[in-house]
Amino acid sequence: MSWHNMLDRETIISDPLHSLEVDETNLFLTDAIRPSGLKSEWGLRLRAKLRPRPEGVKQFEFGLIVAGRAKLFVNGKLVIDNWSKQRQGQAFFGSGTMEEKGVVDVKLGESPEVLVEFSNLTGPKEGDSGGNLIQPAVRLGGRDVTNSDQLMESAVAAAEEADIAIVVVGLNADWESEGYDRTTLDLPGRTNELVAKVAAANKKTIVVTQSVSILRHHSNTFEIYISYTGLCNYNAMGRFRPSFGSFVVSR
Amino acid sequence: MFSLYQCTNLLQLHSKILDGNDEERTHDSEEDNALMRKVASQAIVLLKNEGSILPLKAEDLKKVAIIGPSTKTRTISGGGSASLKCSYVVTPYEGITNALPNGVDVLYSEGAAGSYQQHSYGYHV
Numbered sequence: 001m002s003w004h005n006m007l008d009r010e011t012i013i014s015d016p017l018h019s020l021e022v023d024e025t026n027l028f029l030t031d032a033i034r035p036s037g038l039k040s041e042w043g044l045r046l047r048a049k050l051r052p053r054p055e056g057v058k059q060f061e062f063g064l065i066v067a068g069r070a071k072l073f074v075n076g077k078l079v080i081d082n083w084s085k086q087r088q089g090q091a092f093f094g095s096g097t098m099e100e101k102g103v104v105d106v107k108l109g110e111s112p113e114v115l116v117e118f119s120n121l122t123g124p125k126e127g128d129s130g131g132n133l134i135q136p137a138v139r140l141g142g143r144d145v146t147n148s149d150q151l152m153e154s155a156v157a158a159a160e161e162a163d164i165a166i167v168v169v170g171l172n173a174d175w176e177s178e179g180y181d182r183t184t185l186d187l188p189g190r191t192n193e194l195v196a197k198v199a200a201a202n203k204k205t206i207v208v209t210q211s212v213s214i215l216r217h218h219s220n221t222f223e224i225y226i227s228y229t230g231l232c233n234y235n236a237m238g239r240f241r242p243s244f245g246s247f248v249v250s251r
Numbered sequence: 252m253f254s255l256y257q258c259t260n261l262l263q264l265h266s267k268i269l270d271g272n273d274e275e276r277t278h279d280s281e282e283d284n285a286l287m288r289k290v291a292s293q294a295i296v297l298l299k300n301e302g303s304i305l306p307l308k309a310e311d312l313k314k315v316a317i318i319g320p321s322t323k324t325r326t327i328s329g330g331g332s333a334s335l336k337c338s339y340v341v342t343p344y345e346g347i348t349n350a351l352p353n354g355v356d357v358l359y360s361e362g363a364a365g366s367y368q369q370h371s372y373g374y375h376v
Contacts, residue, residue: 024336063370093331099370141370148363155318155362162316162358164307168343169319170326174366177330190363191320198318198362204304208343210321212329 001027003035004043009131012043012117022046025140028092029120032136040133044118046140049111050074059145060106063099064116067092067137069123069130073115074104086123086130092137093179097123103145116140148190155194159201167198170210185216277338314356317344320365 002016018035025048034042053060064072064080072080079102089098104112118138124130159165169191176182186192187209199205209215297305322344328335341349348357 026334028334061370101370143364143370146361146364151361151363155316155360158316158318158358158360162314162356163312164314165316165318166347167319167362168317168321169365170321172321172324172326172366173328173330173334178332188364188366189320191365194319194362198316202316206305208319208321210326210343 001047002045003038004045005037005039006041006043006119009041009119009121012045012119016045027138029136029138042120044116044138046114046116046118046138048114050106050114050142052109052111053106053144055108057106057144057146059103060142061101061103061145062114063101063141065089065091065096065099065139065141066118067095067097067122067134068118068120070116070118070138072102072140073117075112076115079104083117083119083123086125088125090180091139092135095134096137096139097125099141114140152190152194152197156197156201159198159205162202163204165198165202165205166208167195167205168208168210169195170208170215171213176212182213185214187215279338309352312351312355314358315347315351316358316360317347318360318362320361320363322347322359323361324365 001022002019004012004014004016007013017037025046027046029044050060062072062074062080064070064082066082066086069083069086070080071078071083080100082097082100087098087100089096091097091099106112116138118136120133120136122128122130122132122134169187171188187195195205195207199207323342325337325340325342327337327340344359351357
């Protein structure tokens with residue numbers, strides 16, 4: 001990640017003022033320590049490599065949310081423009097854009113070069129010409145492009161074949177956050193259906209739900225609830241004893 | 252009421268306490284980790300255990316399916332001010348497979364995407 005001044009409101013000056021290593025792609029920069037010499041309008045360049053994707057994966061979809069403006073380049077090609085036109089979203093306490101998405105082809109064993117360019121001036125939105133300073137934040141996410149029916153079928157097949165099926169579902173930091181109210185108690189996406197289908201495929205199905213706030217799901221299974229327990233929690237989940245022994249072991 | 256001078260002083264002091272020497276670092280001790288692990292394990296709640304399937308008996312297990320979008324992701328905190336950067340993470344998949352005896356077959360499937368609308372972040376780059 002490198003900090004840059006702007007040549008004009010559209011262009012980042014190539015020479016960085018300061019560079020540093022970061023190991024996350026969710027950057028809330030309001031209280032970030034700025035390098036000296038940084039002007040009030042500034043930019044960032046974030047460089048990374050995509051990890052090689054598992055065998056069989058042909059495409060990867062990126063998502064880019066920003067408070068400010070951002071563009072995503074993969075192997076030098078523009079994949080997401082969340083800079084020259086924006087849609088207001090709810091991330092970053094309501095200041096962020098909606099998540100804009102873009103798909104790239106991936107080849108087995110290859111690690112495409114990822115570059116995000118960021119500026120702390122807003123982009124134009126409907127009814128707003130942009131160019132305003134904002135509490136800066138940017139977030140890059142992504143997942144392999146998969147066929148959701150095939151994914152569901154592979155889970156059912158695994159559950160049928162095994163003695164025991166353990167399903168771990170729940171919420172995450174996406175919307176279990178602040179400055180936003182969830183609009184549903186249901187599990188995300190098709191995960192409720194996943195629990196039901198796995199439980200139907202294997203009578204010994206253990207469902208683990210992980211969330212802070214409540215969830216609604218409909219299945220007749222063995223259930224465990226855990227919150228976000230931070231550091232190393234899942235070793236605890238694998239081995240915990242007191243109330244009902246461990247998932248597995250009495251070795 | 253505080254004077255402006257006092258407020259400025261207070262803020263500077265506050266900023267020193269919060270930011271330290273401006274270097275990001277992790278304070279990690281074995282005792283703290285052991286305590287947090289104990290707290291985490293005791294915070295897990297068993298809601299239902301008909302037929303006493305849990306705890307699973309090691310000798311009965313030949314093949315275990317680990318399924319779901321939260322198995323291999325690192326869901327360790329909420330968002331916003333609850334965001335947390337860990338010194339290390341053990342995923343549910345790793346925690347379960349670590350607890351299994353040797354020789355048990357593990358089948359895995361993500362099963363379905365796990366987010367309402369956004370993509371998860373940070374795990375792929």
